[in-house]
Amino acid sequence: MSEAERADPYGVNRWGDGYVTQLDDGDLALVNPLAPDAAPISLPSIISNLEARGIQTPVLLRVASYLKHSIHHLNTCFAEAIESYKYEGVYRGVFPIKVNQQAQVIDRIAEYGAPYHFGLEAGSKPELVIALAQKLSPDALIVCNGVKDKEFIALAIRSRQLGFNTIIVLESISELNLVMEVSRELEQEPLLGVRIKLNHRVSGNWAESSGDRSTFGLTINQIVDVVDRLKKANLLHCLVLQHSHLGSQIPNVNDVRRAVTEACRVFTALSGEGVPLAYLDLGGGLGIDYTGQKSNAVNSTNYTMSEYCFNIVEAVGYAMAEAGLPHPTIVTESGRAVSAHSSFLVFSVLEATSYHNEDMPLPEADDHHLISDITAIKDYLAADRLQECFNDARYYRDELRTLFSLGNISIREMARAEKIYLHITSLIKKAADESDAIPDDMEEKFNQLVDIYHCNFSLFQSLPDVWAIDQLHPIVPLQRLNEKPTNQAILSDITCDSDGKIDRFVTGDGDSSSLPIHPLKEDENYYLGVFFVGAYQETLGDLHNLFGDTNVVTIDFDGVGGIKILNEVEGDSISDVLSYVEYDPRDCVDAFKKIVEQAVSDGKISVKERKSLIATYKGLMNGYTYFESSETL
Ligand SMILES: *Cc1c(COP(=O)(O)O)cnc(C)c1O
Numbered sequence: 005m006s007e008a009e010r011a012d013p014y015g016v017n018r019w020g021d022g023y024v025t026q027l028d029d030g031d032l033a034l035v036n037p038l039a040p041d042a043a044p045i046s047l048p049s050i051i052s053n054l055e056a057r058g059i060q061t062p063v064l065l066r067v068a069s070y071l072k073h074s075i076h077h078l079n080t081c082f083a084e085a086i087e088s089y090k091y092e093g094v095y096r097g098v099f100p101i102k103v104n105q106q107a108q109v110i111d112r113i114a115e116y117g118a119p120y121h122f123g124l125e126a127g128s129k130p131e132l133v134i135a136l137a138q139k140l141s142p143d144a145l146i147v148c149n150g151v152k153d154k155e156f157i158a159l160a161i162r163s164r165q166l167g168f169n170t171i172i173v174l175e176s177i178s179e180l181n182l183v184m185e186v187s188r189e190l191e192q193e194p195l196l197g198v199r200i201k202l203n204h205r206v207s208g209n210w211a212e213s214s215g216d217r218s219t220f221g222l223t224i225n226q227i228v229d230v231v232d233r234l235k236k237a238n239l240l241h242c243l244v245l246q247h248s249h250l251g252s253q254i255p256n257v258n259d260v261r262r263a264v265t266e267a268c269r270v271f272t273a274l275s276g277e278g279v280p281l282a283y284l285d286l287g288g289g290l291g292i293d294y295t296g297q298k299s300n301a302v303n304s305t306n307y308t309m310s311e312y313c314f315n316i317v318e319a320v321g322y323a324m325a326e327a328g329l330p331h332p333t334i335v336t337e338s339g340r341a342v343s344a345h346s347s348f349l350v351f352s353v354l355e356a357t358s359y360h361n362e363d364m365p366l367p368e369a370d371d372h373h374l375i376s377d378i379t380a381i382k383d384y385l386a387a388d389r390l391q392e393c394f395n396d397a398r399y400y401r402d403e404l405r406t407l408f409s410l411g412n413i414s415i416r417e418m419a420r421a422e423k424i425y426l427h428i429t430s431l432i433k434k435a436a437d438e439s440d441a442i443p444d445d446m447e448e449k450f451n452q453l454v455d456i457y458h459c460n461f462s463l464f465q466s467l468p469d470v471w472a473i474d475q476l477h478p479i480v481p482l483q484r485l486n487e488k489p490t491n492q493a494i495l496s497d498i499t500c501d502s503d504g505k506i507d508r509f510v511t512g513d514g515d516s517s518s519l520p521i522h523p524l525k526e527d528e529n530y531y532l533g534v535f536f537v538g539a540y541q542e543t544l545g546d547l548h549n550l551f552g553d554t555n556v557v558t559i560d561f562d563g564v565g566g567i568k569i570l571n572e573v574e575g576d577s578i579s580d581v582l583s584y585v586e587y588d589p590r591d592c593v594d595a596f597k598k599i600v601e602q603a604v605s606d607g608k609i610s611v612k613e614r615k616s617l618i619a620t621y622k623g624l625m626n627g628y629t630y631f632e633s634s635e636t637l
Contacts, residue, residue, distance in 0.1 A: 009512035013489055013520040014480040018296025019510065023070065023345055024535065030486035032533065036561045037073040043565055047482045050559070050567055051350055051531055059555055059572060061531065062351040062461040062630055066108060066538065068560040068570055070346040072116040078290075078338060079120040081310045085317035093331035095313075098147050100125040100288060101134055103339030103539050108558050108571055113342065114138040123169070125149060125337045129156050136163055136170075145335065146170040147197065147285060149247070152179060157186045161194045171283070173197035173247045175220065180230055184237055197245030197285065198222060198230055202266050206250045206259040206289070209302055209473055221248065224270070231277055243279050245335070246271050249287025252340055256300040257307035260289065261315050268323030275329050284320060285335035292344050294476050294536055295510045303476040303515075309341060340539040347538035349554070350482065351461040353530045354631060356493065356523075359453045360433070361426035368420075372413055374400050375421050381428050387439050391446055394432050398449075401425040429453055454518040455493040456505075459532065460631045463497045463504045464548035467534060467541060470506060478510040479519060482531040489520035495532070498631060499549040547584060552576025552629045579625045589625055596621050 012018070016026055022037045025044050033044035054063060082095035099113045101124055113122065123144035126132040135146045136159070146168055148160050152175075163170045172194050174180050187194050201221035205211055222230065234240045248267045254260055264286060275281055290312050291305040300306040307315075316334060324331050367379060378400040385393050401421065408418040433450055436442045442450075461467075469475035481489070494517075497504035509519040524530055545553075558571040579589035600617055603609045609617070 009520075012512040014478065014485075015296050015510050015512045016478075016480060016485075018512070019293060019478050019535075021296075022073075024480075024533075026485045028486065030484050032480055032482045032485060034067065034561075034567075036069055038069050038076075039561070039563075042561070045561070045565070045567055047350075047533060048531065051482065053567070054557060054569075057569075059557060060628060060630075060632065062349060062466065062554040062575075064347055064349050064466070064537070064542075064554050064556045066347040066556065066558040068112060068346075068558055071109065071112050071343065071538075074342050074345055075113065075116045075120065075122060077309060078313075078342060079122070081313040082317065082334070084310070085314040088314070089317050089321050091317050091321045091331055093333050095334045095336075096121055096123060096143070096145055096283070097342075098123040098125040098145055098335060098337050099342055100127065100337045100339040101131040102127050103288075104343045105131065105134065105543055106556075107134075108556070108573070109343060109346070109538070110134060110138070114140060117141075117144070123147070125339075129153075129159075132156060132159060136166075136168065140168070142167055144169065145283070147173060147245070147247070147335070147337065149173050149175070149199065149249075151175060152182070154182060154186055157183050157194070158190060161187060161190055161192050164192070164195065169195065171195045171197045171245050173199050173245065173285075174222070174230060175199050176222070177226060177229060177233075180233060184233075184239065187239070193239065193242055195245075196234075196239075196243045197247050197283070198227055198243060199247040199249070200224075200227060200267065200270050202248050202250065202263050204250075204259070204263045204266050206254050206256070206263065207300070208251070208253055208255045208259075208291075209475075211251065227270070227274070228277075231274065231279060235278075240278065241280055244281060245283035245285055246274065246281055247285040247287065249337065250289045252288055253291040253302070253305075254289040255291060255302060255305055257305070257311055257315055260307075260312060261319055264316055264319040265323065268320055271332070272323060272327035272329055275327070282332055283335050284332040285337065286316060288337045288339050290336065290338040290341040292341055292536065294478065295515060296478075297514060302474075303510075344536045344539040349461065349466050349534040349537055350531055351459050351534075353524060353532065354458045354460055354498075356458070356491075357456040358491075359426060359455050360430035360491070361423050362430070363423075364427045365420050365423050372404070372407070372417065374404050374407070375417065375424065378404075378421065378424050378428060382431060385428075385431055385435065387435060390432055390436055390439070391443055394429070394446060394449065397425055397428045397432070450492075451517050455491050455521070457493040457495050457519075457521060459495050459497060461497050461554070462499050462545075462548060462551035462630075463506065464499060464501070465545040465551050466554060467506075467537065468544040468546065469540060471503060472544075474508065476508060476510055476515060477537055478535045479506065480533055480535070481522060482533050484522050487522060489522050491521050491523055492518040493521045494518055499551060501548060504548075547581055550578075550581045550585070550629060552578075552581040552584075554630070555628075576629055577626050578629055581629055582625075593618075593622060593625070 025035050027033045031046040031048050033046050035044045036042050118141045121141040121143040124135040125147045126135045127150035160170045160172050199221040205215035250263050293305050294303040297304040381393050404421045407413045463471050494507040553576045555575040556573040559567050562568040582589050600614050604614050
C-alpha cells in the first residue's frame with residue numbers, strides 16, 4: 005500500500021473536489037458547490053433523516069445544486085474562453101435527453117439552463133415530446149438527431165411556429181428525401197443540420213463511434229450530395245448547422261482538438277460552397293474524471309472542463325480566421341459532464357463473508373502433522389519470507405483438503421485447518437500491507453482472499469455500466485472514515501447472478517481490485533455511497549431478478565446548514581415489477597388464494613392461518629423489491 009493510499013484510501017480528496025469531503029468525526033459530507041464556504045452536511049445524518057421519514061435504502065439521491073452548478077460551470081467556462089480569445093460568436097449548449105430522461109432532471113436542466121439559453125438534444129420521438137414540453141429560452145436550440153420518420157420530422161418542423169428553434173440533423177440521404185417531402189406537404193420550411201463522419205479516431209471506451217467505420221454521419225461525398233439536392237430544391241438556406249459526435253468520455257484533450265480542427269475544415273469548405281452554416285455542433289464527449297487521476301485513461305480525463313472549452317474556442321476561432329469566415333455559434337451536446345455529478349446511490353451492507361481470521365485455534369494432541377506444519381508457519385514469518393510462507397500455507401491447506409476428501413481426516417479437523425489457514429494468510433497479508441514491495445504474483449493471489457461484502461442493491465438496475473463496460477465510479481463508506489479500514493473486500497449485490505459484483509474500485513492512487521473497508525459492527529447500519537451516477541445509469545438499468553427502480557429523492561441545501569427534500573419518487577413495488585413482466589398482480593393474488601383455499605379443504609391449515617397467509621402475500625406485493633429491515637410479523 006502506498007503513502008497516498010494510506011492517507012486517502014478512497015481518493016476522496018482527488019475526485020470529490022467541490023462535491024464531497026470528510027468530516028472530523030469520520031462522516032462523509034456533501035459540499036455545496038454554489039456556496040463552497042458553507043459547512044458540509046453529513047451524509048449519514050441525511051440518510052437517517054430519510055429513514056426516519058420511511059424512505060429506505062437503496063436510495064438514489066439527486067442534489068439539485070450539483071446540476072445547477074455544472075450547467076453554470078460549463079457556460080461560464082465557455083464564456084471565459086470566448087472573452088479570452090475575443091471570439092465573436094456565442095455558445096449555445098444542449099443537453100442530450102438520452103443521458104438522463106427523468107423528469108426531475110430534465111425539468112431542472114431546462115430551468116437552470118434558461119439564463120444561458122441552454123437547449124435540449126432529442127434522439128427519438130419520445131425525447132422530442134419531452135423537449136417540446138419545456139419552457140426554453142427563445143434563443144435555445146432543440147437539436148434532433150437519430151433516425152427520424154415522417155411524424156418525428158413533421159412535429160420538428162411545425163414546432164418552429166411555436167417559437168422553438170428545432171433543428172433536424174440529417175443522418176442519411178433518405179432522411180433528406182423524407183424531410184423534403186414533409187416540408188412540401190406542410191408548406192413549411194425546416195431548419196436543417198447535417199451530421200458528418202470524422203476520420204479522426206479517439207481513444208477511450210467509445211472509440212468505435214469515431215472514425216471511418218462509425219455507424220453515424222455522412223461521408224464527404226454524401227454531404228456534397230446533400231448540398232446539391234438542397235440547392236436544386238431551393239432549400240440550401242435551411243442548412244444552418246453542422247454536427248459531429250465522437251463518442252462519450254473522451255480521455256484525451258488532444259483528440260478533442262484534432263476532431264474540432266477536422267470539423268472546422270469541413271465547415272469552412274461547406275461555407276465556401278455557399279452553405280449558410282451558423283452553428284458548429286461538436287456533439288458530446290466532454291468527460292469527467294471518475295478516478296481523479298487527471299490522466300488519459302478510460303475513466304479519467306487529462307483536462308478540465310475549462311481546458312476543454314478553451315481548446316475548442318481557440319481551435320474554431322483560429323480555423324475561421326484562417327478561412328476569413330465569421331465566427332459561428334458553438335454548440336456542444338455535453339450530457340455526462342452536466343449530469344453525472346448530480347446523483348449518487350446509497351445502499352447498506354447486509355453482511356460480510358470473511359476470508360480472514362483473527363484468532364488462531366489452539367493445537368490439539370492428536371492433530372495431523374500437516375496441521376502442525378501449517379501452524380508452524382507463523383514461527384518463521386518475516387518480511388523477506390512472505391512468498392515462501394504463502395506458498396507453504398497453500399500447499400499444506402491443499403494437502404489437507406485431499407486428505408479430507410479421501411476420508412483420512414474428520415470434518416472437525418478440516419474446519420480447524422481452514423481456520424488456521426485463514427489466520428496464517430491474514431498474518432501474511434498484514435505483513436505485506438506494511439511492506440511496499442509485494443511480488444505481483446502474490447498480489448494476485450491475495451485477491452482471492454479478500455472478503456465479500458453483500459450489499460442491498462442491484463448492479464443491473466442501478467449501475468449497468470459497471471457491469472457492461474467496466475465503468476468505475478468512486479465508492480466510499482459514508483461513515484467511520486477517521487478509522488483505518490482494516491479489511492479488503494469486493495462487493496456483491498442482491499441478485500442471484502454471479503456477475504452481480506463489483507471488483508474494481510477507485511482508490512487513493514488509481515484503482516484497485518478490492519475496496520478498503522471496515523469490519524462490520526453489530527447494531528450499526530454500514531452504508532456505502534456510489535458517486536457520479538447521474539449519467540446513463542438510470543434508464544439503462546434492467547429488471548434482472550425483478551429488482552426494480554430504487555427510491556429516488558431529490559434534495560438540496562436549504563441555505564441554513566441543512567437539507568430540504570424537493571421531491572420523492574417511491575421505488576417500484578413488487579406488484580409494479582410483476583406488471584412489467586406481463587403478470588396481473590390481481591391474478592397472482594387470486595391464484596394464491598385458490599392454493600390456500602385448497603390447503604384449508606385438505607385440513608393442512610386453519611381458516612385463521614388462511615387469512616394471515618393471504619395478508620402476508622398481499623403485503624409483500626405492495627412492498628419494496630429490495631431487502632427490507634425486519635419488521636415484526
Ligand atoms: C450520447 C450522445 C451525446 C452525449 O455525449 P456525452 O459524452 O454524454 O456528453 C451527445 N450527442 C450525441 C449525438 C449522442 O449520441
